[in-house]
Amino acid sequence: MYTNQDIKHLFWRAGFGFRAEEYAKEWTRKDALEYLYVNSTGKRVWKSSLSPSDYSNLRTWRNRGKLPKAEILRVAKLVSGYRNRVVGNWIQEMVDTKKDIFPLRMSLFWHRYFPCKSNEAGYVADHIILLKSKGLGDFRSLLLAVAKDPIMMTYLDTVRNKKQNPNENFARELLELFTIGIGHYTEEDIKEASRAFTGWGFDKITGEYQFNPSEHDTGVKRFMGKSGRFKGEDIIDIILEKRQTAYTICRKIYQYFVHPKYDQDLIKELGDWFYESNYNIGALMLRIFTSDWFYDDKNISAKIKSPIDLIVGLQRQLNLKIPDVKGYYGMQVLLDQKLFEPKNVAGWSGDRQWINSQSLPARLTFGDYLLGLKRQEMVYKADAEAKTVRVPSKVKLGFEANTFFESTSRFDSMFNYLISHNQILSRNDKTMTGLRQILSSIDYQLC
């Protein structure tokens, strides 16, 4: 049976924290996992947040070379805001979702795992669908789909990888970041693998994968002790035959979902299991979330929230809704994580790396920022002195203070502190003063 702390932990790691109405329910382990949709088989059909007419404008844009200048300017104006809207809609889904909590958390994880950058709204929208729909299936299909995705093929130069002039960028990151990891392959493996991926490309108008046989090197490649006339797919299969690949993937999953510091034995055990399951991601995640060690005290609040965790979690807990999803871009800049704009090909290493001298103050005052307190500081200061002020009616807050910290003991410490310093009257005191104290606390930075 779960304790209250366990449920909060699960909701933060498999989702983005509790909504007040979710917290009000009594949960069993089975209920919670089903609610979060961890048991899903990945059969759900996902829709793009772009409309057919948006796509039509984007296709016109991609084909703009043949258009008169005035027409190019007209279309440019139309499509210019699409990309931030698409990314904003993805974040909004994480805030709003009631049924797809875990698949959305998983899509965010896979974006961290396969970092890539693009300004092309249509490709971004399609990439997000890919991560959502394949994120719980088998790793091979996911990896292959990402490898053939127009954003990834552009970002890692797969489209420039030609028989006459191989470009090693994708092959290197495939081995180093996406699969087996550094130390388990040679420079020769990279050179040979890049030959196998020559000829890969995509249709510029539709974004669909295309294989160009005339650019493909059909010769024999020697890769990881095997030789043959390998194609890109064969390379991926050879990498997946190595158990080390399963270990490396499991280590990254563990560090993201369980604890930044990992235990080598546990990773091996999980990795072997993942390998035997044919890289079944959904099954692996269910195994993690149903293991007793997942709920160990040392894992509670062990992670530093990512900027997106803060943005999404705070809105869920407070039942806030921002007027326009374009506003999410400013928040991402403020907190220093812009989706589809990683700082380098390694993406975001997370945890303590989120913290720097600039981001730390921004994170600690993010509650104020989101509640719009900054602009009206004077008014609220006066109110805060009265200490009994209710949250103004125009800000619709549905917060349940108990959902803010996972750790029961830390929660107790905080409330005892706030009560003893007359900051709040009781645990049920839903005043702005208490709320601001909670949101600017170090504990709130953790999950």
Added chain:
Amino acid sequence: MLKNDRRKFIRDLSAISIGAVTSSNFLSCATRLDSKNEGAQGKNLVVIQLAGGNDGLNTFVPYRNDIYFKNRPNVALQKKEIIAGSGQYDIGFNQALSPIVKLYDKGMLSVVNGVGYKDPIRSHFRASDIWHSGTKSSEFIETGWLGRVFDHAPYHDHIGVAIEDSLPPILKGQHSNSLAFTDINRLYSKYKALEVNQFNQLNDIHASENYRFLVEKLTQTKKQVENLKQYYKTFTPKSSYPPSKLGKDLAIVSNLIKSDTSIAVYFLTIGGFDSHANQKVNQAKRLSEYSLAVDAFVKDMKANGLMKDTLIFTFSEFGRRVRENGSKGTDHGTANSAWFIGESLKKQGFYNALPSLANTVGNDLVFQIDYRRLYVDILEHWLGVSYGTVISDPKNELKGLGLL
């Protein structure tokens, strides 16, 4: 110039109250600091990374070597694009470096060629991490070699500063707290507005490691930013800095140095060196930006009598292949040149010849000099610390080059 013992301290050791790490795993087997415990010497180290992998062969050019021209029909620099060097090694300069050539003529430049390490890595961030961490290519550690300088006496009450949005690995220490910013006033106003919640000081046995980390980070950084704001002054420079990003960044460094604080190391980057395509135009632009900014900085420092205490070290995460690629560029390579600019260099000009263009491995230059030997020079002869406290070298293999 004020003596070091009067330097204004940014770091406040009393602020470190919670969770301070007392022992470092990394150094447990390395030589401990010698007991003389001299004070920090009032020296300034300015480190500039040419990010993206600068092509060394088109920076210091083997302009009398046929192999160079044969391998680079589109990318090789032509006669009018090269300034011939005067030394024994037949090395010319990319003409974009003309202000640097003037420093060379004055004996203020010392270039080391063929710098690299065993089992080279061609990935940008991993190669960059190696240079930052000061390890072998097979070692992974989270701290940077300059960050570790501030973990120990005599520099434990000093810090480094990166003119960047976030702290690069090179300045990360075990428990030292170097700062990153691009605008001091903006950073200060952020921390000023921050009410340090008293609850944030509450520490109980349930608090996780990351909790302790955050509390310590917050307390220390707030104090340091306040100190920095108090001591930072802007001066009218004695030379005009170019409006480029590096020019602006170096102008900030100049003010920081003149403000005479306990900052010992400054880190800056200039990007755009990943010249896979149209290299000649792109690299010349970036090298010229670098040269003009550094030239202004050196003039400013000299005019203020500060150059004798200032050393500039420039490196890039890797060099590039000898042979050009199909898009008038070059791909990621290995060994590269790195250089010092300063007033009291022991070996001026070129320290050694360029690595052989004939005996390459997979078209890559073979490294001649372990990059950490340059660090040994900096640590022992510029900063005055014993290198064993910073660089792990259990077999005592690393020897300085005697450049400083």
